[in-house]
Amino acid sequence: MRVADLTDSRAATDALLELLKRGRWTPRAVARFLLQAGDRSVRQAARRPQALVQITALHGLLAGLARNRRPGPGWVAASWALSVLHLGLLDERDHISAADTLTLARGNLPATALGSTRWSGALAIALDLADGRLARHQHTVTPFGDYADTFADAAFWTWLTLRHEPNRLVRAAAITAWALPIATVTAIGIRHGTMPERPRPTLLRPAAAMQAVVAMRHLLRR
Template identity: 55%
Template sequence: MVIADRAGSRAATDALLAELRDSGWRSAAWGRFVARATRRSIRQAAPRPRAVAEVTLLHAAFLLLARGRGAGWTTVSWLLCLTHLGMLEERSSIGPANALTLLRAHLPHLGAGGRWLGLVAIATDLLDGRLARARGETTAFGDYADSFADAAFWIWFAVRHEPNPRVRAAALAAWAAPVAVVTAAAFARGKMVDRPWPALLRPAAVFQAVLAFRAGTHRDVPA
C-alpha cells in the first residue's frame, strides 16, 4: 500500500480509501481494496530482496528461539513487514535499529513472561531510536514499526502483569485507543489521517515506567 516516497504513498493510499468510502464499503469494494493494496506491496518489495531476506530470517529466528510459541503473532508481524517495505524509502535494508524494534514486539514469547521484561522493552525502545538517528536510518517504516511494537508489547504486558483492573484499562487505552481512532477516521474520511503522535502517546511513555515498576513488585496475573 506504499511506495518509495511518502507523498506518493499517501496519494495512492488516499485514492484506495476514497474509493472504498464512496462504494459504501461493499464487499466487492473491500475485495478490490485488498487486491490493489497487495499488488502495490509486492511491487515495492520486489526491488528490496535484501530487506525481504532480513525480515524473513529475523522472524524465522524468533520462531526458533521461542520454540514455536507465538507462531500466529510472528506470522502476522512477518506479513506486515513484507507488505510495508516501501516505507523504507530509498533504503534496501531494514537496518539494526528496525531489527531491535521487531525484537521488542516479540519479547512476549522470547522472554518467557518474565516480570522484569518491561525494563528490557524500555531499553530496546531507547536504543533503537538512538541507533536510527546515529546511523541516519530514520524512515517511515521505522516510525510505524516502533509504534506498533510498543502497542503489541505493552498491551500484552499490561494484560499479563498488571493486577489492578483500572490501571490495566488505562494502559490498554493509552496504546489501543489512538490506533483505533486513527484507523476508523481514515476509513470514514476516505483518506489517511495524521497520527496524533507523539503528543497523544506521551502518557503511554509514562505508563511504560509505571507498568514495568509495578510488575516487579507484584505477582504475575494468572493466565
C-alpha cells in the same frame, strides 16, 4: 497511474483509502481495496529483496526462540506478514536498518521467554530508547520504522498488561494509551479517505508514563 505504481507510500495509502471511500465501503469496494493493497505490497516487497531476506531471517530466529511457547510462532508469523506487506514504507531504502531490527525484536518479545520475565517491561523500554537513538544517529528514520515503532509499543504493552497486570484500572488505562489511538486513527483514515498523522507519544504524554508504571509494577510483582 495505478496505486501499485505509486512510489510514495503516503500517496499510495491515500489513493487506496480514497478508493474505499468512493465505493462507500461496500463489500465490492472492500474486495477491490484489499486486492489493490495486496498487489502493491507484493510489488514493493519484490523491489526490495534484501529487506525481504533480512526480515525473513530475523523472524526465523525469533520463531526459533518462540518454539513451544504461547503465543509463540503464531505471533512471530503475524509480525513477519505485517512487515513484509509494508515494505513500501521503506520509501527509497532497499533494506531495514539496525534500529528497525530492534523495533521488530521488541514487538516480538511476547512470543519469547524474555516476554515472561520480570524484566521484560524494562527491557522493552531500553530497546525503545536504543532504536530511537540509533535511528536518529544513523539517519535511518523511515515511515516503516516509524509505524513499526507504534505497533510494537501497542502490541507489547497491551499484551503485557492484559497478561500480567491484575489491576483493572491499569489494564483499562493501557487499552486507552495504546490500542485506542491506533483504532481511532484507523477509523479516521477509513472515514475520510486519507491517512492521518499517527499519535506521537513523548516522555510528556500518557503512553510513555504508562510504560514506566506498567514496567515498574511488573518488575516488583512477585
